[in-house]
Every structure is written in C-alpha cells, then in structure tokens.
Amino acid sequence: MELEMYYKEDTGGWFLIPDWSTFFINLGKELALRNTGSKRWTAALTLPAKEYIAPFIGVGILSSVFIKSSADDLLEVHFQSLSSLEKYTPVWYRKNKRILKAVFLGVTDYQGEQRLLIQTQSTKAGGLTEYISKENALEIQLNPNENQRLPNNQKGRAMTVESRLTDSIFGVHSQALLKQPKTRICFVGGKEQLESEITTRMFAIYEDNQMIKGSLNDLLRVRQFQHSVDPYQSQFVSSLARKNEPDLNLTSTSIIIYSGSNGFLNWKEDFQYTNSIVVLDRSEPQFEFAVEEINNKYIQSNRTPFSKLDLEAMPGGIELLYWEETR
Amino acid sequence: MNTLSSVSKLFELASNYNLRFHEVSSKPLAEYSLSLKKLEYQILNQDEGDILLNDLLTHFRKFRFILSASPLPFSAHSELINSKDLNRLSRQCQLMYQDLKKDIDTVLETYEALRNSPEKPVLDFLRENFKDKRSTGLVLKTANDLNAVEEVLKRTFLWDKSFSVVTPSKLKKSFFFDRLIILGPTYWYPDYLFHCPRSSSIEIILYDWQSYHTPRMEYFTKSHSPISSLLQGCNIHMRNTNDIDYRELIEVSDQIIDYKKIEKSIANRPALTATEYVSAKLIGLADAKGIFFEDHSIKNIWTISMQSKEPILKCSVNELDTDSYLLIRTGTGRDYIQIKADEFIGNRAEKMRHRHYVWKKRLRKYTAKYPAEKICFYLRKHGGTRVNKINLRNWASDDNIKPREYNDFLALMKLVKFEDHAEKLWKEAEDLFRAHHRAGMVIRKLLIQEIKKSNLGKLELEQKMTFHLPDSEDATFTAYKIEYISQNVFQVEPHQLRALIDFNHLGGQ
Numbered sequence: 001m002e003l004e005m006y007y008k009e010d011t012g013g014w015f016l017i018p019d020w021s022t023f024f025i026n027l028g029k030e031l032a033l034r035n036t037g038s039k040r041w042t043a044a045l046t047l048p049a050k051e052y053i054a055p056f057i058g059v060g061i062l063s064s065v066f067i068k069s070s071a072d073d074l075l076e077v078h079f080q081s082l083s084s085l086e087k088y089t090p091v092w093y094r095k096n097k098r099i100l101k102a103v104f105l106g107v108t109d110y111q112g113e114q115r116l117l118i119q120t121q122s123t124k125a126g127g128l129t130e131y132i133s134k135e136n137a138l139e140i141q142l143n144p145n146e147n148q149r150l151p152n153n154q155k156g157r158a159m160t161v162e163s164r165l166t167d168s169i170f171g172v173h174s175q176a177l178l179k180q181p182k183t184r185i186c187f188v189g190g191k192e193q194l195e196s197e198i199t200t201r202m203f204a205i206y207e208d209n210q211m212i213k214g215s216l217n218d219l220l221r222v223r224q225f226q227h228s229v230d231p232y233q234s235q236f237v238s239s240l241a242r243k244n245e246p247d248l249n250l251t252s253t254s255i256i257i258y259s260g261s262n263g264f265l266n267w268k269e270d271f272q273y274t275n276s277i278v279v280l281d282r283s284e285p286q287f288e289f290a291v292e293e294i295n296n297k298y299i300q301s302n303r304t305p306f307s308k309l310d311l312e313a314m315p316g317g318i319e320l321l322y323w324e325e326t327r
Numbered sequence: 328m329n330t331l332s333s334v335s336k337l338f339e340l341a342s343n344y345n346l347r348f349h350e351v352s353s354k355p356l357a358e359y360s361l362s363l364k365k366l367e368y369q370i371l372n373q374d375e376g377d378i379l380l381n382d383l384l385t386h387f388r389k390f391r392f393i394l395s396a397s398p399l400p401f402s403a404h405s406e407l408i409n410s411k412d413l414n415r416l417s418r419q420c421q422l423m424y425q426d427l428k429k430d431i432d433t434v435l436e437t438y439e440a441l442r443n444s445p446e447k448p449v450l451d452f453l454r455e456n457f458k459d460k461r462s463t464g465l466v467l468k469t470a471n472d473l474n475a476v477e478e479v480l481k482r483t484f485l486w487d488k489s490f491s492v493v494t495p496s497k498l499k500k501s502f503f504f505d506r507l508i509i510l511g512p513t514y515w516y517p518d519y520l521f522h523c524p525r526s527s528s529i530e531i532i533l534y535d536w537q538s539y540h541t542p543r544m545e546y547f548t549k550s551h552s553p554i555s556s557l558l559q560g561c562n563i564h565m566r567n568t569n570d571i572d573y574r575e576l577i578e579v580s581d582q583i584i585d586y587k588k589i590e591k592s593i594a595n596r597p598a599l600t601a602t603e604y605v606s607a608k609l610i611g612l613a614d615a616k617g618i619f620f621e622d623h624s625i626k627n628i629w630t631i632s633m634q635s636k637e638p639i640l641k642c643s644v645n646e647l648d649t650d651s652y653l654l655i656r657t658g659t660g661r662d663y664i665q666i667k668a669d670e671f672i673g674n675r676a677e678k679m680r681h682r683h684y685v686w687k688k689r690l691r692k693y694t695a696k697y698p699a700e701k702i703c704f705y706l707r708k709h710g711g712t713r714v715n716k717i718n719l720r721n722w723a724s725d726d727n728i729k730p731r732e733y734n735d736f737l738a739l740m741k742l743v744k745f746e747d748h749a750e751k752l753w754k755e756a757e758d759l760f761r762a763h764h765r766a767g768m769v770i771r772k773l774l775i776q777e778i779k780k781s782n783l784g785k786l787e788l789e790q791k792m793t794f795h796l797p798d799s800e801d802a803t804f805t806a807y808k809i810e811y812i813s814q815n816v817f818q819v820e821p822h823q824l825r826a827l828i829d830f831n832h833l834g835g836q
C-alpha cells in the first residue's frame with residue numbers, strides 16, 4: 001500500500017509528497033525485503049540531487065521492517081537477554097512517560113510468574129525496588145553508562161512520548177518494537193543537511209479528518225538527533241568524522257545509507273561487510289571518484305548472477321546499480 | 328543545499344527536458360583556427376620542444392579559446408595579446424625554423440583580420456533566436472571582463488531584464504531558468520549541467536568548426552540488470568552538420584598552457600649552482616601563471632573553494648585541487664603574515680628572526696648532506712618522539728616554525744650543535760609561532776570580510792580576482808583558479824618558492 005504522506009511547504013501549505021519520494025520509500029521497502037542474513041547487497045544510485053533521498057529510503061526500510069514484525073517474539077528474546085544480566089548492571093526504566101535510572105538485581109518468582117527485579121533508589125535512602133513482568137520488559141533497557149549511582153529520590157527525565165505519526169505509518173504494534181534500541185540503519189552524510197531534513201521539515205498523514213503531524217525523526221529515530229535516553233532505530237555518522245566513532249552496534253541486518261560521495265569515500269572500508277545503499281549526487285565534486293570506487297567494487301565482487309530488484313516506474317534522472325554477494 | 332521543492336523540480340525537469348545543439352559561423356575565425364591547427368601539426372611533426380615555439384602557440388591558442396568562448400565582438404579582445412610581443416616572437420620563430428615561416432605567416436594574417444573585426448556571431452545568434460522574454464541564464468566558460476559582457480547583454484536584450492550570466496557553481500544551488508544557454512562545447516563544462524537540468528531547455532551554442540561530444544549519460548559499469556532513466560527524459564537534438572565544408576573539426580582545449588612541456592623545460596634546466604635548494608611542486612594557475620610550493624604536508628596554502636562553506640581553507644600542496652582558487656599575496660614583496668607578526672613581536676623581531684634563520688639553515692645543510700633515514704635515526708636516539716621523514720622535511724622548511732614537542736626540538740638542536748641555546752631558541756620559536764598564528768587570524772578575518780563583499784561569480788568567470796586588505800595600502804591578495812597540479816617534484820632555490828611565474832614569457836627568460 002502506498003504511503004499517503006503530506007509535507008509542509010515553507011509557505012505553510014500541506015502537499016502530498018511528490019512521486020519521486022514515493023519511489024525512494026518503495027525502494028527502501030524492496031531493499032528491506034532482501035535483508036536476509038545469507039546475502040550481502042549493495043545498491044548504488046546516481047541522482048541529480050541527494051537531499052531527502054536517504055531519509056525517504058530509511059522510512060521505506062523501517063516501514064517494511066515494522067509492518068512484518070511482531071512484538072511477541074521480541075518480548076521473549078528481550079526478557080531472556082535481561083535475565084542473563086549480571087547483578088547491579090545499570091539499566092533505564094521507563095515509567096509514566098519518565099525515564100528512571102535503575103540497576104538490575106535479578107529474576108525472581110512473583111506470584112507464580114517470573115519477574116525482573118530492579119532497584120530505582122539508592123540503598124542508603126531505602127533501596128526501592130520494582131518487579132517488572134514479562135509484558136513490561138521492554139520498559140527496561142540497558143544503560144551503556146557503567147558507573148551509575150542511584151539517586152536518593154529521583155523524578156526521572158522526560159522522554160519522547162509515542163508519536164501518532166509513527167502509529168499511523170508503522171502501526172500501533174510498532175510502539176513496543178520502537179522501545180528496543182537497535183541500529184537498523186546507519187546514515188553517513190553531512191550532519192547539517194541530514195539533521196535539518198530529518199528533524200525540521202514537518203510531514204503528516206491525513207487520518208480521521210485531521211492531520212497527524214511529525215518529523216521524519218519520529219519514524220527514523222536517529223540516535224544522534226534525539227535525547228540520549230530515547231530508544232533509537234538509526235544512527236548517524238558524519239562524512240567528515242575521524243575514525244574513532246563510538247560503537248554503532250551494527251548487526252548483520254543493519255543497513256548503511258551513504259548520503260553523498262564524501263561519506264562513501266571516507267567510510268567505505270569501515271562498513272564493507274554491511275548491506276549498503278550509496279546515494280551519489282552527480283553535481284558533487286567527489287562524484288566521479290565515488291563512481292569509480294563503486295564500479296571497482298562491482299567488478300571485484302563475487303556477485304550472485306541475476307540479482308534484480310522489483311521496481312516500479314522510475315522517475316527521470318536516476319541510474320541504479322544493484323548486486324548481491326554471498327556472505 | 329537543495330530544498331525539498333528544488334529536488335522535486337529537478338526530478339520533474341530530469342523526466343523531460345531538451346538538449347539542443349546550435350551552430351554559429353564565422354569564416355575568419357574558422358580560417359584562423361584551421362591555420363593554427365595546421366601550424367600545431369607542423370610543430371608536432373618536427374618534434375620540437377622549443378620553448379619559443381611553445382610560447383607562440385600559447386598566445387595563438389589563448390586567442391582562439393577566448394574568441395570562441397566569448398559572446399562579445401571579436402575586436403573587444405584586441406588588447407588580449409600584446410601584438411608587439413607576438414610579432415617579435417613570430418619573427419624569432421621564423422628565423423629559427425624557416426620551414427614554419429609560411430604557416431606562421433598564415434596564422435598571423437588570419438589573426439590580424441580577426442583582431443580588428445567587429446563580427447559578433449554569438450551575439451547575433453542570441454539576438455535572432457532568443458527574442459522572447461523567458462528567464463534565461465547564459466553559461467560562459469570564461470570572461471576576461473564580466474562587466475563588459477553584462478553591459479553588452481544589457482544593451483542587446485534591453486527589453487528583457489531576465490537575461491543573466493550564470494556560472495556552473497550557481498547551477499548547483501537553487502537556481503532554475505526557463506532556458507539555459509551554454510556557450511561552447513560540452514567538454515568545457517561539468518557534466519552535471521547536462522544531466523542535473525536546471526531548465527527544461529538547454530541550448531548549447533558552438534562554432535561549426537568545433538568538434539563536440541554528447542554529454543556523458545552513463546556512469547555505472549555494464550551490469551546484468553542495468554537500470555537507468557538518465558536518457559529517458561533527455562531529448563537530444565543534434566546539430567545539422569550537412570553544409571559544413573571544413574575538412575576537419577577542431578577540439579579547442581580550455582587549457583591553454585602545455586604544462587607537460589613546461590615541466591620538461593624546467594627539468595632540463597642546467598644543474599643548480601646554488602648552495603641551498605628545496606623540493607617543490609609546480610602549480611599551474613589561470614592567466615598563464617604558475618607557482619612553486621615546497622613539497623611538505625604543512626597546511627599553509629590559502630585557497631577559496633566554491634564548494635565549501637568556509638570562505639578560506641588552509642591546505643597543504645598535496646591537498647590542492649583544480650576546483651579551487653589559490654590566494655597569493657601580491658601587494659608587498661614580503662610575506663604579509665610575517666610583516667604583521669613582526670609588528671606584534673616588536674623590536675625583538677629582527678634578531679629573533681635572524682637566530683631562527685641560522686638554525687633552520689644549518690638544519691637544511693644537514694638534510695641536504697645526509698640521508699633522511701640517518702638523520703631520523705640520530706634524532707630518535709637523542710630523544711625525538713615524532714621523528715619521521717615527512718616531519719623532518721616539515722621542520723627543515725621555512726614554512727614551519729617549530730616542532731610541536733620540545734623533545735623533537737631539543738634533538739634537532741643537538742643535531743645542529745645548538746644544544747646550549749636550545750631553551751632560548753625554543754622560547755623564541757614559541758613567540759614567533761604565537762605571533763604568526765595571531766597575524767594569520769587577523770589577516771584571514773580581513774580577507775573573509777573582503778571575499779564576502781565580492782562577487783565570486785566574477786572570480787569563477789574571470790578566474791582571477793584581487794582583494795585589498797582594508798587596513799593596509801599595499802597589501803593585496805590575488806585569487807587565481809588552479810589549472811594544473813604537477814605530480815613531479817622539482818629542486819628549486821628557496822627564493823623561487825611562492826613567487827609567481829609568468830608562463831607567457833618563459834622563452835624570454
């Protein structure tokens with residue numbers, strides 16, 4: 001089903017997103033379907049402009065992922081992975097739209113049901129604990145900061161509340177999935193440009209006689225463009241960053257989207273074993289170097305024959321090269 | 328940065344736009360170009376690397392390029408080449424190469440006919456074919472005098488204020504036109520002008536004797552499942568070539584100077600007799616200029632880049648690219664940063680600089696005498712922590728004031744036998760470094776102010792622009808388009824570094 005999404009023009013009016021953006025959202029969906037563990041793929045595009053392309057592909061990928069996923073399997077896996085944590089591991093606990101610091105104490109039997117036991121108050125002040133049932137397990141997330149001291153009486157930090165735009169596009173069931181931080185996509189590009197496209201421009205869905213508004217970051221959840229405690233679905237790496245980036249938590253199903261030649265040329269060696277989408281703007285100064293790299297990569301790859309994408313009519317001005325390799 | 332609506336417009340245009348090739352004619356210019364081509368062949372057949380012949384060809388080629396790239400009447404470029412110099416050079420060449428006499432004469436005759444000709448084929452064509460009032464961008468490869476071009480266009484298209492000169496870099500941003508007119512063959516321009524369309528009508532005008540190519544429309548290598556809509560939306564209308572009676576079409580290169588020949592002549596100079604020399608790279612600049620920069624990794628070359636948000640970037644010689652403009656101080660004989668830094672230091676500056684010069688010179692004596700590996704080994708043995716060949720080359724250069732760490736400096740002082748004065752010299756080097764840094768900041772700030780006030784489109788077309796620093800009468804910086812970056816390393820005397828070379832008169836020097 002096509003996404004009937006609107007965007008807000010600078011003049012203030014709402015317009016249906018153009019056909020080219022629908023093409024890139026659908027391209028993202030198509031590529032996400034090929035995101036299996038056994039094959040690694042690369043999709044490279046040369047375009048007359050790169051702006052907004054990477055975020056729209058990202059929206060397509062995530063909508064494909066969320067539409068076919070269910071939270072039930074995730075809950076079980078998440079509960080099991082929390083159960084295996086060491087005692088006093090710092091965690092975040094989401095409660096009443098606030099996020100609290102906590103430490104994991106273990107798994108305990110509570111009225112015949114296995115529950116996670118966490119402590120949200122310093123022992124000196126009383127050591128308040130809470131029992132978390134399996135169905136609420138997603139409210140607990142690992143806190144990467146190892147040296148956490150529990151406060152005496154914490155109110156918690158405000159966190160991003162659920163987005164109605166996300167519910168409309170990904171479905172209400174995605175709320176649970178979105179609580180689990182995961183690097184499904186990693187954007188590599190210019191910070192100023194991507195941040196402005198993802199966080200500033202307003203988009204909307206028309207539902208129940210009203211506009212349900214939000215930014216693309218309500219959908220993409222880029223870690224670097226939101227509060228640090230909010231669970232993320234995507235990450236961002238600057239094209240110009242030096243190579244001592246923090247751990248991006250990439251998995252075999254993570255997808256790298258390079259927005260522009262510079263990012264691709266700078267980071268290609270670091271992400272060479274990951275599924276990649278390379279968006280190249282033909283008016284960029286480094287464009288021809290990047291194309292040369294792509295062509296060399298294609299020629300040298302151990303690609304599987306007849307790998308083809310199932311695409312609808314393509315807007316003008318696009319060149320696409322796609323191939324799959326066995327991992 | 329394109330907005331969402333610009334991207335929409337780009338995709339809309341890319342789905343359906345026209346690329347039309349048009350021809351203009353000028354018999355005198357065709358005859359000049361063909362006679363020059365013949366002369367080039369004759370010289371090539373003789374396999375003569377003579378610098379005088381090369382100078383002569385450079386002048387002739389420049390005239391051909393400017394005339395075929397300009398919408399102005401031919402006579403508007405009569406001052407472009409000094410006729411006296413050209414005649415003198417022609418006579419010298421004719422005396423030296425008797426068998427070229429006739430060919431040189433033919434070119435000179437056709438040159439003279441063009442120099443004073445009021446003919447203006449491009450302007451006439453524009454006036455005749457684009458009479459409507461659609462907003463039109465005229466893309467030029469170069470303009471010796473942008474103001475003159477704009478003035479003539481204003482007079483020609485008096486009724487149409489929407490006719491303007493536009494540069495390729497502006498067509499990367501949010502500019503769209505009802506019509507784009509591109510003067511010259513496609514290979515003069517970046518490909519994106521032709522496949523990232525900023526107009527639904529792209530009209531390419533070139534002379535009927537000029538060879539041309541259709542722009543590149545395929546970038547990815549052949550694959551099993553090629554997917555491209557690049558040509559799908561582009562309707563190419565080729566020119567009608569039936570009535571051309573010229574024997575051959577000529578490719579007019581926008582690079583006038585034959586840099587390979589220049590490099591060869593520099594390499595073949597007599598051996599250096601100077602006591603001191605440095606390794607340097609040659610950079611070819613617009614306006615037939617060149618400059619040597621020491622081959623090291625110090626980022627001390629100022630450039631203007633149209634692609635970057637920062638108006639001025641600092642690069643090392645190996646980071647320069649042909650899309651940038653080199654900023655060179657042109658007003659004063661001495662480095663303006665040095666002058667400003669000395670002002671900050673005060674009376675001590677002269678003596679400090681002398682002492683600094685002495686240890687640098689002694690260090691260069693060592694680096695010239697002993698292999699770099701041996702010196703590096705010595706420095707490491709004496710406590711140097713960041714010693715490697717590149718750093719050693721940087722430390723020996725006048726472009727670098729001091730190593731970052733005292734340990735390395737002390738090791739250098741031990742090498743040059745100034746160990747007893749190491750602390751004092753280090754303190755002075757630190758003072759110099761701070762003063763240079765401060766001076767650099769001040770000058771950069773002033774330059775940025777001037778650059779922001781300027782029309783950089785003019786720089787893009789004229790390929791050269793001078794900026795006057797507001798707080799000094801004679802301090803000027805000139806930006807030159809970088810045309811060529813040599814991959815070879817030459818041995819030059821220190822005073823030859825950062826001094827402008829005029830390639831027009833190499834034969835006379």
